[in-house]
Amino acid sequence: MGSSEKTILVTGGAGFIGTHTVVQLLNDGYRVSIIDNLDNSVIEAVHRVKDLVGPELSQKLDFNLGDLRNRDDLEKLFSKTKFDAVIHFAGLKAVAESVVYGQPEKIPCVEDFELKAMNPYGRTKLFLEEIARDIQKAEPDWSIILLRYFNPVGAHESGKIGEDPKGIPNNLMPYIQQVAVGRLPELNVYGHDYPTKDGSAVRDYIHVMDLADGHIAAVRKLFSSENIGCIAYNLGTGSGTSVLEMVAAFEKASGKKIPIKLCPRRPGDATAVYASTEKAQKELGWKAKYGIAEMCKDQWKWASNNPWGYQSKP
């Protein structure tokens, strides 16, 4: 059975990573059902997805307004459609950074490192992994892939979809972007005395289109083998970028000056975190293609075309 006959349920499909993954799923021939409660996303994002993939592929996309925590919403959804796989994005993001490996003892972070949550948000990620492992043990015919994101940034190259956080952004790139378009006056850089190349903290930023393709590779893996159990993969680039390097790259891509303010370190922030990418490359056949130049270029295209995100005016 080809991908054209398979239907994927995407929870939280109207969000940042959700929309980009839905575009790639549709481009790859899958049918897609989204369930999203639009708590932290907007229906305009789904319209943009349809606009991007065109009228033919749009017919394979089914949007359902609903809440995963509502049993009736789920029963309606599952009685309407038979799904071949589920990609679960739905959730409320609370904290700036990827925190599941915590303050790693070594870098790069390999999948079999012990997970340490540094805050309640990280703990929810960890709980979900453990619950998924338990479900798979209880229902051994399930195949489950746990994808561990590093720091998703950038946007679709069309500039039509991208990240649109409500309120003051917590993450570096949406913050830089809002400084660049004049919505915020300057960027606070937390920590300039870390033992890194330029003193600022180092993270593994990954282009959201690479991340989306990582999900496609994972779905393919689920369908390609009879039973894979429950496996974790990092989705990162494997290389670290400092905050100041990212600011410089964004300035170059946008032609805008980003005023910064050097601030003290924040308690609990790790010095440097980046992914080991070997396992995903070997077992999913997936590797990130884009570097920080493309991340900044596409982020800026989205930002300059949509200075107020999906809203047409402030």
Add this chain to the structure above:
Amino acid sequence: MGSSEKTILVTGGAGFIGTHTVVQLLNDGYRVSIIDNLDNSVIEAVHRVKDLVGPELSQKLDFNLGDLRNRDDLEKLFSKTKFDAVIHFAGLKAVAESVVYGQPEKIPCVEDFELKAMNPYGRTKLFLEEIARDIQKAEPDWSIILLRYFNPVGAHESGKIGEDPKGIPNNLMPYIQQVAVGRLPELNVYGHDYPTKDGSAVRDYIHVMDLADGHIAAVRKLFSSENIGCIAYNLGTGSGTSVLEMVAAFEKASGKKIPIKLCPRRPGDATAVYASTEKAQKELGWKAKYGIAEMCKDQWKWASNNPWGYQSKP
């Protein structure tokens, strides 16, 4: 403000540990509201509680049929009554034994041992402790006590309330009890070659009335200090009893022969687990009073008066 003016919400108050704790709370002068969905308990248990404490104290008990997972049920409850503390018993028990310390590296188990869950049920206990700690960090004016039970057995000395599991019991004492009253033919003893005094596994059994009093001591602690943060206490006796010792004690208390069948060890069962009780004794001023003779005597009184539990006939 004396305990007579305080109101305690008891979730799952119609269950085994719930009913015994409610009796002691009422005897201690508290007002009590129960919320229970009766998924794994019966309203007859609440009638027995009222019967036990008498008509005057019964007026201080308010039963609410409802489900904690239903927001409307909670809003109704909290808009009706202002609670001074909550004791949270509600939940579905899935596995035989107290498993939160897992296969302990040392015994007795001290509260600051790292918790290791050996199965999904243990994991839910662990998650709840972590969520409680996070809540307390986020809301520092909350005081939270985490009580870690060992193996609750026995019943109220009146023989009016006790444990009434649905289906085949998983736990040792209800199983022995059902053999004693003729509902089950024999007791399977899993493991007779453990490095213990008689080869059978050793656990810390605690009389449910001692456990109930441990909750009263914990509630008193919550009210006695301005802010205690989030603290864990073991509720156990601190001494280990083997399966075969418990069988012998029950035979003595009941005058009934309990046929046993020696079976292989079950994977994952620990050899010996018992509590360190120092912290609870020092900080809660609480210590278990009853030994296994009383546990068996009261279990048998409950069993012989109620061979089919709260049902009047099979």
